[in-house]
Amino acid sequence: MHTNSTSHTKMTRATTRSAVRKSTLVYDGQCSFCRRWVSRIARWDRDDTLELVARQTEGLAERFPRLADGEFNTGMRLITPDDAIHVGADAAYQVARRLRYWRWIAWAYHVPVIHWVTRSVYAWVASHRRSLSNDSTDGTCRPT
8 A cells, every 4th residue: 555655744744743732821810911911922923832821720730830939920931842931031032932023033132231121121010010000909910
């Protein structure tokens, strides 16, 4: 019996791609500022490279036990398929690298001054996200 190697190769590639786990972006689902930005990221993720998960999602700690060690007020987390965890501005850079139209500017994160400024701005935003989002004072989005 003759097997068409082209169709077999296409099927193997498709199976391999579907078996590859996406990077997972974990954000504060109780913060309207965070939800607004994650909504934008979802629109920009045209290649469907990211899984977007609120940190309040049931079972998240079992799925990613290392997340329990972190203080989420320092920013979002991006967990890559190799289980590396990127935090805050580093996570934002990793997200940008995965978004089609943001890749071209993501390289700038490696320029020392831009890297420092980006991390500083991200830290300020993370600590002021409640006031930036006009969230109520119900204890969510606590500043650090």
